Amino acid sequence: MAQVMMKDLNKKYDEVHAVKDVNLHIRDKEFVVLVGPSGCGKSTTLRMVAGLEEITSGEITIGDRIVNDLPPKDRDIAMVFQNYALYPHMTVYDNMAFGLKMRKFPKPEIQKRVQDAAEILGIQELLKRKPRQLSGGQRQRVAVGRAIVRHPQVFLFDEPLSNLDAKLRVQMRVELKRLHDRLETTAVYVTHDQVEAMTLGDRVVVMKDGWIQQVGEPLDLYSRPANKFVAGFIGSPAMNFIDVSLTDAGGLWAEGQGLRVKVAPAHATRLSAYKGQKVTLGLRPEDLRVASGGDPAEYTIDAVVDVVEPLGSEILLDLRAGQTTLVARVEPAVRAKVHETIKLALVPDRARFFDTKTELAI
């Protein structure tokens, strides 16, 4: 059972507390993504699992062994680095065979494993080449192949797609997902790209400043973010945040920064404790659309179009509403012109509210 468990994991570099009390249970065969901005501690956590960084305190278990004191070679893990880390003086074959050679595997076994991996990744013709003769995508495949041949208990990926151009990244993302479905090996994947996280992860771990902010399935994180950071990090374009006060005027209303909308009954009960106080209202761009005649006025906002971003499949509108700005994601059929005033309708149930002090979701 190739599970990975992190218990009260901490990492300190002199005064910098890079990883704070991380507790995570990754199940066998699960693909877990650690995501967050630079410096959030995700790479450090991964490297502690790999054994490349010393653990300051806490425990890491791989399979059924505590690996704190095990050297990296004995942890039965295989890692894929951001810049591939292929040996320039070796052929693709030798690069892929490296780990097995170091572990004194017999030649026929090495050959079989390398051939199998090369087939899975479609790089059989590249086996005799040197890394400098390969493109970025090919190099990345070799790096992945090098990990596959080891048949490890856990794959560790450290931002493997970050060095690829946008199109290639999208392609490789899908390939990695397919690979995972085929190999069914536990994987821990680190990225700063939330789209990668959502596409690849069975579960996603959002980190910030060394702390885990939330763990959950991608759609859970999207629809039920635990705090303002997760809400703003997951989903692109980011959620709109408006500081409002909650007032009682025949129902609960949210007023602030020149805007006034009603709070959906579904949320009103929960928010009644905050009557008269300030909260942060969160509206996702995709939950804002152009209002039609039939939309109730209490759930509409008047806004002036600032910038129109036509993406083809949708249009992003950057708007000024009251004293704040909003981003709305609307259908491509919408004809909006700059400086035009339009009415936006929000989806009442999808509004999110956050405590202004703790930033936790209410």
Added chain:
Amino acid sequence: MAPAGALVLGILAYPVAWEIWASLTDFSSRAEGGPVFVGLANYGRLLGDAWFWKALATTLGYLAVTTAAKLVLGVGMALLLARPSRLRALVFLAVFLPWAYPGGITVIAWYWMLNPPLITSYSVFMGNVKHAVDGVLGAGAWAFLSVVLFNVWRGGSFTAVFLLAGLNAIPTELFEYARLESRSAWQRFRAVTLPLLAPYMALAVFLSFTTAFADLGNVWMLTGGRIIFPVVGTYAYWLAVKSGQLAEAATWTLSLVPLLALGLVVLFRWFDPREETGA
């Protein structure tokens, strides 16, 4: 590249051309009248000169020993310096000083260390060491050893700094990956560090060759100018400056050129082979 190449060639062109011309004449401060063109006669005479072959053999031996020693020392010290440790500052000083300090002064220090100017129990001790070494390894062995020591002491530190730059140029992930796959530091060294350092080592070896061929400061000063010591470069100096036989000196010096060129080609083929980019 072209302007740089033109500049380098321009600066080198005149002295090299002059030297080639001189080697084809009988230019000597002792001869009457001006230099007379003698064609390749000097070279012919050189190849038949037993002293030349002895000098060449000694030079090659000197070269082999010092280069090997410097390479080993250099790699060792570079590895020590590559990772942060408590010893690092001390090792860095030990590595950097021999090279940074002016050679003219350090060679005198070594000279006095090996051949003390004052009569003390230390000088007696050194005298005994010299006799012992010469007794076991033959006459001139002590001189050879002391010259080698100085060369290695000074050149080893240069090699170390050079290889340290090479080590730092290698991306850390390449070493990290090796750590993930191998527990043995020696295994990692042989499979990863050495091959990746190879091009830098090739250059360091070549630089070592060039200094060995013409290690004037070392050989001349360490032996007090008494033994011109059959190293080709030093003998050429003696011929030219001390004896005024410029043509012969030029011949001796230029005889090294094909050897050096060959060495360069072999080294770079061996350490840094260019692959044909095939399908």
